[in-house]
Amino acid sequence: MSENYVYITTPIYYPNDKPHLGHAYTTVLADITARWFSLLGYNVFFLTGTDEHGLKLQREAEKRGMQPKAFVDMMSEVFKDYWRKLNIGYSRFIRTTDPDHEELVKRVVEELWKKGFVYKGIYRGWYCSGCEKFYSEKEYVVVDGKPYCPIHQRPLEYIEEETYFLKLSQFKDYMLKVLREGNHVFPKNYADEVASKIELEGLQDLSIARPKERVSWGIELPFDKRFTIYVWIDALLNYLTGIGYGADMERFEKFWRGSIQFIGKDILWFHTAVWFTLLAMLGIPPPRKLVVHGYLTVRGQKMGKSLGNVVSIDDMLARYGSADAVRFIIARIANFEKDSDISWDIYDSIYSGDLVNNYGNLVRRVTALALKIFNGEVEKDVDESHASVVRQLVQKAIESYNEVRINDATKIAMDIAHETNAYLNREAPWAKESPVKTVYTALESVRLVTLLLHPVMPTTTKQILDALGVEIEKGLNQFNFGYIEKYRVKEAPIPFKKLPKQETQAQ
Ligand SMILES: [Zn+2]
Structure with missing residues (x-):
């Protein structure tokens, strides 16, 4: 990336219940990316938040006998609490009920109206209040001759109402060009998927207003006060509010040029066809x-509240003992191309295999050697045979991070740890007459693995670097092998405790 500014976003979440591992998945990946670019010295702005308007939340609040605002006030705090537990270092937690956001939405919708991109019409169609979405004939499923929501598996309501439409259809050629020729969507196959859908079904104008008598909990349509603005339009515009669109355009443009937006594939359509337009x-x-x-899937089924198969963040934190371990597991199961089927067995094997037996063991071994043989003071002496292996892997990990292939970067860090454990076994410095070269080379390897893992596990890696007597800097120089002239090692903590053996947790 040539720009000095990076803007990271997650989707804003529906706060109708506490977040589960599915929310944590996207948010942790975004946080790791924000921390990576921050480590390189970029000016990073990281936005996450809650999507607080719409019928679903209006009904959820009614069910509890609460006012919608009081309900979302409470629930947005629950989300913040979980992000604290997972050490999510956002720059702003945006709420769509924030006054600056409501202002921006009104201003933008008014601008679209004035530019002629919005017109009045009648909407007829099958609607799911769970999704807050109309379903076309191609999208809904038929059960006993009736149209059903494919997500919620329940009947759709037929609705006919006055509304306002956004002229998406006018941008069909633009969208196809951006998706087919542009490089904005990663992995690229998702862009092709949306382009094919547009070629097949066209790009239909989108209803962006809801009558107040049905959806009162929303931002008022500025040019017709009988309506509220469709929650998806409200929600998407949070990405503009976050970096001051309309308020400080110079700043907005700097950050926007470096924007990296994270989403799950379930909201791909809205984040391409609607958002890009x-x-x-x-x-x-x-x-x-x-x-x-x-998706994160459990025995092949997407994790979700309505399916009752969610993995709780609290259970993960309790089992693995730290936010860092949970963040590492998330980074390792991350998959952009495909769904990831998850289970406690998979988490356990990542935790024990990678963290306890590979990386954690290496940290203990190398620091213990440095203390025992050299009383912690180890002068620079590089063993080129191992250093060249590590240099190549570090380079690959850096490239992976820059391309937001977090799973690859984490895997490569584990490869370095593995290679270094094998190097120690081969070289057996404890039996050598002058082991300084081997121990220094192993210390450098540990330092580089730890730096590479710093965005994933900020707390633990900081403790380990402290034990190595190394400061975390900004920029790429610190990733050079042989960067440290002399080590002054102190005793390292045991970073990852072994899992209790007898315990097997049910799914
Ligand atoms: Zn639905």
């Missing part, structure tokens, strides 16, 4: 990178 209407290019990940 909305941006185009405002004269803004698509995000630099829209990073799309697959």
Whole structure:
């Protein structure tokens, strides 16, 4: 990336319940990316938040006998609490009920109206209040001759109402060009998927207003006060509010050029066909990178509240003892191309195999050697045979991080740890007459693995680098093998405790 500014976003989440591992998946990946670019010295702005308007939340609040605002006030705090537990270092937690956001949404929708991209019409169609979405004939499923929501597996309501439409259809050619020729969507197959859908079904105008008598909990349509603005339009525009669109355009443009937006594939359509078009209407290019990940599945089924198969963040934290371990597991199971089927067995094997037996063991071995043989003071003496292996892997990990292939970067860090454990076994420095070269080379390897893992496990890696007597700097120089002239090692903590043996946790 040539720009000095990076803007990272997660989707804003529906706060109808506490977040589960599915929310943590996207948010942790975004946080790791933000921390990576921050480590390189970029100016990073990281936005996450809650999507607080719409019928679903209005009903959820009613069910509890609460006002919608009181309900979302409470629930947004629950989300913040979980992000604290997982050490998510966001720059702003945006809420769509924030006054600056409500202002921006009104201003933008008014602008679209004035530019002629919005017109009045009648909407007829099958609607799911769970999804807050109309389903076309091609999208809904038929059960006993009736249209059903494919997500919620329950009947759709037929609705006919006055509304306002956004002229997406006018941007069909633009969208196809951006998706087919542009490089904005990662992995690229998701862009092709949306392009094929547009070629097959066209790009239909989108209803962006809801009558207040049905959806009162929303931002008022500025030019017709009988309506509220469709929650998806409200939600997508949070990405503009986050970096001050309309308030400080110079700052906005700097960050927007370095934008990396994370989403799950379930919201791909809204984040391409609708979002890119909305941006185009405002004269803004698509995000630099829209990073799309697959679902987390449990025995092949997507994790979700309505299916009752969610993995709780609290259970993960309790089992693995730290936010860092949970973040590492998330980074390792991350898959952009495909869904990731998850289970406690998979988490356990990542935790024990990678953290306890490979990386954690290496840290203990190398620091113990440095203390025992040299009383912690180890002068620079590079063994080129191992250093050249590590240099190549570090280079690959850096490239992976820069391309937001977090799973690859983490895997490569583990490869370095593995190679270094094998190197120690081969060289047996404890039996050598002058082992300084081997121990220094192993210390450098540990330092580089630890630096590479710093965005994933900020707390543990800081403790380990402290034990090595190394400061974390900004920039790429610190990734050079042989960067440290002399080590002054102190005793390292045991970073990852072994899992209790007898315990097997049910799914
Ligand atoms: Zn639904």
